[in-house]
Amino acid sequence: MPTLSELIPAEAVRLDVAAADWREAVRAAGDLMVATGTSTGEYTTEMIENVEGNGPYIVIAPGFAFAHARPSPAVLKTGMSWVRLAEPVEFGHESNDPVSLVVGLAARDSGAHTEAMAALARLLGDPETERALREARTPEAVHAVLAGLDASQEQEERQEPEERQAGGGSAHKILTVCGNGLGTSLFLKNTLEQVLDRWGWTKYVTVEATDTISAKGKAGEAVAxxxxxxxxxxxGDVGVPVKVVENFTSTGEVDRILRDTYDVQ
Incomplete structure (x- = not known):
């Protein structure tokens, strides 16, 4: 699978971009993917329409929006873009506005970028790495941080292969849900799996990232x-508890929600 630094080359990074509103911010992320041959201009329109139709759920952490849409013919290859704004803009999110970083994703399918999404979630959840990215002065500096993260992640996987395997035969399932099932839900899935791993519960609880339509059909299989x-x-009412997460990269918030779900003190 491609690494995060492979999906976001230096050519797909722009810093201190001027945007008058959230549409211009998303368009800037889309334009970069067009320029790198990842998608066409139609996909940029689809990303904007995704927010118009589903609301600002792509603002998954304070100051961070993850712009994407469903796989479509407008996606030429799986890739990403990184846009740091000169001035933050409002997306209309209740708690995570204003946004200063927009990462764009164009995916050919729901599986090719899964590990990169997990790496990006860990990156943005780490204060030191997040600060290094925020203070990077050039696209090459941003890319160097991403490449360094890839290298450290590969080393961790070699050292702890058994600990990173999901346990089979799990009794419980939790669904993480977004509008398309391949972007923000994967961020939340990774954060939840970090908490489950910390608890030693990965053998007992599986996590599935999915979209809103599929979630309604799968809700009966899940505990939450x-x-x-x-x-x-x-x-709406799908017959199981629906827990709202404000910051998809916060293990602390997800830990509290998991404790509430299972009544663990």
Whole structure:
């Protein structure tokens, strides 16, 4: 699978970009993917329409928006872009506005970028790495941080292969849900799996990232659904608890929600 630094080459990074509103910010991320041959301009339109239709659920952490849409013919290859704004803009999110970083994703399918999404979630959840990215002065400096993260992750996987394997035969399932099932839900899945690993529960609970339509059909298989406020309102009553997560990269928040779900003190 491609690494994060392979999906976000230095040519797909722009810093101190001027954007008058959230549409211009998303368009800047889309334009970079067009320039690197990842997608066409139609995909940029689809990313904007995704927010218009589903709300600002792509703002998954304070100051961070993850712009994407469903796989479509407008995606030429799986790739990403990185746009740091000169001035933050409002997306209309209740708690995570304003946004200063927009990462774009164009995916050919739901599987090719899974590990890169997990790496990006860990990156943005680490204060030191997040600060290094925020203070990077050039696209090459951003790319160097991403490449360094890839290298450290590969070493960790070689040292602890058994600990990173999901346990089979799990009794419980938790769904993480977003509008498309391949972007923000993967961020939340990774954060939840970090907490489950810390608890030693990976043998007993599996996590599946999915979209709103599939989630309604799969809800009966799950003990709970974790998602954003916007998607929770779209889902409505699905027969299982729907837990709202404000910051998809916060293990602390997800830990509290998991404790509430299982009544663990």
């Amino acid at each position: 659904i974790l998602t954003s406020g916007e998607i929770a309102r779209t889902l």
